[in-house]
Amino acid sequence: MFLAAIAALMAFLSFGGPVAAQDDPAETVGGRLRAEDDAGDKIFVEGVEFTVFDVDGNEVGTATTDADGVWLVPLLTSGVYSVELNVDTLQGFELRNPENNPLTGVEVQPNTNKNTLFPLGERVIEESNSIRPIQLFVDGIKLGMIIAMCAIGLSLIYGTTGLTNFAHGEMVTLGAMIGFVFHVTWQFDFLGSWMTSLVFGAVMATVITGAIGGLFNELVWKRLRNRGASLISALVVSIGLSIFFRYIFLYQFGGRAGFYRDYRIGSQVEFFGLFTMLRKDIFIVVFGGLILVGVATGLRKTRVGKAMRAVADNRDLAESSGIDVEQVIKYVWIVGSALAGLGGVLFGLTENVNWEMGFRLLLLMFAGVTLGGLGTAYGALLGSLIAGIFIQMSTLLIPGDMKNVGALLALIIILLVRPQGLLGRPDRIG
Amino acid sequence: MDWVSIIESLFRGLIGESFIFFALAAIGLNLHFGFTGLLNFGQAVFMAAGAYGLAMMVATIGPAANRNFGWDLSESTLFWLGIFVGVIVFPVIFALVMGIPTLRLRADYLAIVTIAVAEIFRIVVRSPTPGIKKWTNSSDGLTGFSGTFYDMSPFGTQDRYLFNLFTGNQMFLVMVGWVVLAIVATICWLLIRSPWGRVLKAIREDEDAARSLGKNAYAYKMQALIIGGIFGAIGGMIRAIGFSVAQPDNFITDVTFFVWVALILGGAGKVLAPIVGASLLYGLLNFSDTFLRQGVSNDLIPDSLMTGTQVGQVRFMIMGLGLALLAAFRPQGIFGNKEEMALDDR
Numbered sequence: 001m002f003l004a005a006i007a008a009l010m011a012f013l014s015f016g017g018p019v020a021a022q023d024d025p026a027e028t029v030g031g032r033l034r035a036e037d038d039a040g041d042k043i044f045v046e047g048v049e050f051t052v053f054d055v056d057g058n059e060v061g062t063a064t065t066d067a068d069g070v071w072l073v074p075l076l077t078s079g080v081y082s083v084e085l086n087v088d089t090l091q092g093f094e095l096r097n098p099e100n101n102p103l104t105g106v107e108v109q110p111n112t113n114k115n116t117l118f119p120l121g122e123r124v125i126e127e128s129n130s131i132r133p134i135q136l137f138v139d140g141i142k143l144g145m146i147i148a149m150c151a152i153g154l155s156l157i158y159g160t161t162g163l164t165n166f167a168h169g170e171m172v173t174l175g176a177m178i179g180f181v182f183h184v185t186w187q188f189d190f191l192g193s194w195m196t197s198l199v200f201g202a203v204m205a206t207v208i209t210g211a212i213g214g215l216f217n218e219l220v221w222k223r224l225r226n227r228g229a230s231l232i233s234a235l236v237v238s239i240g241l242s243i244f245f246r247y248i249f250l251y252q253f254g255g256r257a258g259f260y261r262d263y264r265i266g267s268q269v270e271f272f273g274l275f276t277m278l279r280k281d282i283f284i285v286v287f288g289g290l291i292l293v294g295v296a297t298g299l300r301k302t303r304v305g306k307a308m309r310a311v312a313d314n315r316d317l318a319e320s321s322g323i324d325v326e327q328v329i330k331y332v333w334i335v336g337s338a339l340a341g342l343g344g345v346l347f348g349l350t351e352n353v354n355w356e357m358g359f360r361l362l363l364l365m366f367a368g369v370t371l372g373g374l375g376t377a378y379g380a381l382l383g384s385l386i387a388g389i390f391i392q393m394s395t396l397l398i399p400g401d402m403k404n405v406g407a408l409l410a411l412i413i414i415l416l417v418r419p420q421g422l423l424g425r426p427d428r429i430g
Numbered sequence: 431m432d433w434v435s436i437i438e439s440l441f442r443g444l445i446g447e448s449f450i451f452f453a454l455a456a457i458g459l460n461l462h463f464g465f466t467g468l469l470n471f472g473q474a475v476f477m478a479a480g481a482y483g484l485a486m487m488v489a490t491i492g493p494a495a496n497r498n499f500g501w502d503l504s505e506s507t508l509f510w511l512g513i514f515v516g517v518i519v520f521p522v523i524f525a526l527v528m529g530i531p532t533l534r535l536r537a538d539y540l541a542i543v544t545i546a547v548a549e550i551f552r553i554v555v556r557s558p559t560p561g562i563k564k565w566t567n568s569s570d571g572l573t574g575f576s577g578t579f580y581d582m583s584p585f586g587t588q589d590r591y592l593f594n595l596f597t598g599n600q601m602f603l604v605m606v607g608w609v610v611l612a613i614v615a616t617i618c619w620l621l622i623r624s625p626w627g628r629v630l631k632a633i634r635e636d637e638d639a640a641r642s643l644g645k646n647a648y649a650y651k652m653q654a655l656i657i658g659g660i661f662g663a664i665g666g667m668i669r670a671i672g673f674s675v676a677q678p679d680n681f682i683t684d685v686t687f688f689v690w691v692a693l694i695l696g697g698a699g700k701v702l703a704p705i706v707g708a709s710l711l712y713g714l715l716n717f718s719d720t721f722l723r724q725g726v727s728n729d730l731i732p733d734s735l736m737t738g739t740q741v742g743q744v745r746f747m748i749m750g751l752g753l754a755l756l757a758a759f760r761p762q763g764i765f766g767n768k769e770e771m772a773l774d775d776r
Contacts, residue, residue: 164538224758232469232537233761238693239471239687240754247746328697359683366542399559408546415539416531 028113029081029106030072033065034095035120037226041351042277043257044069045093045120049086053102056078064089068256072113083116093120108380135275137391142281142350144368144388145288149343150358151365151380152295153336158377160311160329162231163221167242168340168356168365171213173249173333175205175341176357177347180258187261194261198349205341213337215332257352284346292381299377304331312375340417363405364391367411373424382422431728436720442595443716447672449709450607451477457611457618461658462700465622466651467634469537471529473546473689475551476521476659477666478681480565482555483516484509484667487678488575490565510576516667523657524551525652533651545683571677578604579671590669601703603672610668611705612675614661621657630654633772643644662689684746691753697766707763715745 029052033045045065051061052073060081060312063071075081084102095101095118119385154168182188182201191199220241224234241321267274277285299305311328319325340358348359363389370382385406394406414421443449455473462468469582491507495501503511528547552560556569566572584592585598596604632640633647641694643649670676688711696707722741725731736744756763 025551049619108597164541218529220758229758230761233757234762235469235541236757237754239690240752240757243684243687243750244747244754245750247743247750251740251747252742361545367546370539370542399557399697401559402557403554406552408550409545412527412531412543415543417537419531420533 024280027078027106027108028072029073029075029116029117030063030070030082030113031118033069033118033120035138045090046259047089050087051084051087053082055081059311067258070414075108078108081108085118087361090120095120100352106376121125121156124351129275133393133396136395137389138275138277138285140389140392142285142288142384142388143392145285146343146347146350147361147364147368148292148381148384149288149346149389150340150361151369151384152377153332153340154365155369155372155380156308156312156332156336157316158369159377160308160315160325161221161225163233163238164231164338166235166238166362167245168336169360169362170242170245170249170357171209171337171340171346172347172361173355174212175209175344176353177253178205178208178341179345179348180260180353183260184258198204198260198345202342202345205345206338209344210338210430211336214330214334214338216337217333220419221333222326222329246356246359253353255355256347259355260349280349288346293338295339296378296381304328308332309377312377364388364407367407370411370415370421371414373421376421376423379421386422431724431730434725436717437595438595438714439470439720440717441593443712443714444446444709445604446712447600447604447607447668448774450604450611450713451613451665451669451672452689452692452712453708454614454668455689456696456708457614457656457664458665459689459693459700460663460701460704461551461618461630461654461661464693464700464703465634466630466654467537467637468533468651468655469541469626470528470539470544470613470655470658471683471690472546474681474683474686475524475528475544475548476662477669478488478551478555479520479659479663479678480516480574480663480667481670481676481681483513483520483663483753485575485670486565487512487515488503488578489572490624492566493717504602506578506581512575513667514560517660517663520658521663525656525659525678529652529655533597533648533655540669543684548686552678552681566678569677571680573675575676576671581754582641587764600672607668610664614664615701615705619660626650626653630703631713639661641660687753688749691749692757693759694753694763696757697763700765706765711749713745715749719745728767752774 031050033048035043035045043206046067046069048065049066049069050060050071050073052075054060060075061073063073065071082102082104083106087095087098087101092295102119103116106114106116136247150168150172153171154165155164157165157168163182173226179198179201182204183194183197187194187197188200190200217338220237224237229237268278269277269282299309302353308320308331310321310323311325311332318328344358347361351357367392368384368387369380369385370383372381373381387410390410391403391407393401398406441483455477458476459470459473462470462473488505488508492503492505492511493559496503528540528544552742555566557563558599559566562568580599580602583602584598585601587598589598590596591598592600592734622630629640629650632645633644634649637647640650666681669680673680682700692708692711693704694707694712696705719741722731722736722744723738726736726738726741
């Protein structure tokens with residue numbers, strides 16, 4: 001049953017395998033265009049046009065980079081060529097050495113593939129009309145919302161079962177990838193708009209990750225609990241599953257970064273001359289805010305929500321008050337995983353979709369959850385928002401590629417001064 | 431199928447370089463987790479400490495000191511200084527950073543903080559910021575620090591040794607590695623037999639009981655963290671010398687997880703278990719890796735199912751699934767004693 005589920009998952013995600021080797025002509029000129037995204041990770045830039053000219057200035061051929069940033073122009077003969085990058089197709093990236101474009105004097109020897117290098121600089125963020133601390137604060141709220149959405153499940157699972165679930169990040173990756181399949185691979189558009197396939201993909205991501213979360217509770221965690229396995233061995237099981245699924249994602253998706261189709265939409269909206277936001281980011285903040293308010297209300301008003309908080313607070317007391325704890329744990333797994341999957345789509349929308357995105361986010365989730373108080377629902381919300389803001393604001397002081405260090409340091413410091421977190425109770429930490 | 435190369439890679443895994451440094455790291459982790467009950471998920475940072483302590487001393491800090499203070503330290507002097515820095519100074523600093531906030535807290539907090547420290551170190555070291563890159567050379571890592579070591583090698587660089595398994599330099603590294611491994615295992619055995627080691631076990635079994643007998647549990651846990659970290663650093667240093675490079679991405683969190691697999695496979699809480707666990711793990715991994723690669727290159731496994739690059743990923747899947755199954759069904763490992771050590775919650 002478990003293996004069948006994995007096989008189904010692999011079949012579902014079977015797309016974007018490695019590019020098959022082509023029948024290469026004798027001489028080619030090509031290259032691989034790479035850049036660094038906001039998190040400082042290497043990504044490959046897709047959809048950039050290159051044109052190759054011969055010594056007399058005649059166009060020999062053009063090529064566009066594929067998803068791996070690779071471009072290749074077949075040549076008829078060896079010789080000296082020049083290569084021009086079409087700057088209009090750079091999607092906000094900028095050449096580090098604009099004076100080297102077009103690149104002239106590219107010597108191609110017989111029977112060789114000549115590699116050319118176009119180093120890209122930092123992505124240009126037009127900050128003309130923003131005040132940097134306010135801009136970073138707003139960016140931080142966006143990041144914090146995504147962390148919060150993913151982390152609520154982590155915190156509630158911990159609160160209800162005591163499990164520190166290291167495989168939670170893989171739910172985030174899975175959600176982003178399901179969104180990717182519907183939105184990019186299958187292009188499930190209806191009503192003639194790419195938005196519909198993204199929304200549909202997000203809905204499917206939520207539903208499928210929720211179902212898989214429930215399935216996992218049923219097949220793995222419930223059995224472990226019934227066998228009386230210790231929490232530490234359950235923790236190690238979750239680490240094993242995390243590695244296992246991460247490498248299944250790598251196996252199926254490849255090591256490259258995938259982008260949702262609207263990644264290149266760069267239209268910015270200005271707010272009172274204080275900060276600017278991309279349109280998709282406004283959507284993320286508004287939508288994420290609605291979901292988080294909805295979750296908080298659900299936890300406060302609905303029967304299941306109250307029961308979840310009760311079990312997280314004191315399991316034995318909840319059980320003796322007539323709450324069906326196993327039932328509540330099942331709902332926690334389903335809702336928590338579904339939220340993580342949805343958060344994954346939003347995270348993929350802000351950055352990119354790759355095989356270890358969830359695992360990278362996991363540490364930030366831990367930081368947020370610990371900050372707010374491990375095991376509490378509202379603490380996870382609050383702590384994640386603070387962590388997100390802290391990460392972005394810290395770039396005022398430290399280089400952007402080390403911004404996650406700030407959140408992790410905050411995690412260590414909070415454990416020194418208030419180990420139970422902002423909303424936690426001291427007795428939790430034993 | 432080239433069975434000779436499959437068998438060769440099996441034996442390289444069982445006794446080769448990978449086995450040695452993972453066994454050393456696993457001995458350290460065994461002291462942390464198996465004997466003291468500390469849930470350390472940042473063993474990779476201790477390994478990185480060993481590698482970078484040596485590499486930075488020889489390649490960046492040492493030459494800078496020579497330039498700025500007018501000293502004239504030779505490369506071999508710097509090498510031995512680097513071993514001291516990598517084995518003692520760095521691990522002690524990291525252990526204090528990890529231990530001070532968390533050793534008073536419950537086990538899962540230590541797990542999170544140790545991962546956080548390991549990631550902080552890796553992110554900082556691979557930062558392209560000029561002020562840091564000057565010392566650590568960003569994600570490309572540091573090279574050119576292992577010359578002194580290989581100059582001491584009595585083996586010819588052109589010849590192959592031990593049934594063609596190793597080149598001369600590898601043979602020297604592996605021999606030194608075995609000796610170090612034997613010494614470390616002996617030290618660990620003596621430590622565990624000593625009164626100090628019995629206190630560690632007492633803390634593992636019941637910290638409150640140990641405390642009520644007047645033992646300062648916090649201090650003992652810190653000492654265990656430091657000594658286990660030193661063992662891990664020795665492992666990381668041997669790894670760096672073996673590859674002649676110290677790179678931040680050689681010390682990702684997954685490396686820690688693999689050390690855990692080796693430890694749990696052998697059985698936490700037994701002195702020899704991590705050695706056997708690492709040996710079996712790498713024998714198994716190398717065997718399956720070469721076996722699958724041979725299958726792919728001989729078209730026994732169709733390309734649609736698996737390509738050469740995907741073989742490397744399959745071994746990680748096996749490792750992950752193996753760890754999950756072990757922890758679920760046989761948490762005491764091969765040699766472990768269920769009563770004494772069953773990944774218990776303390």
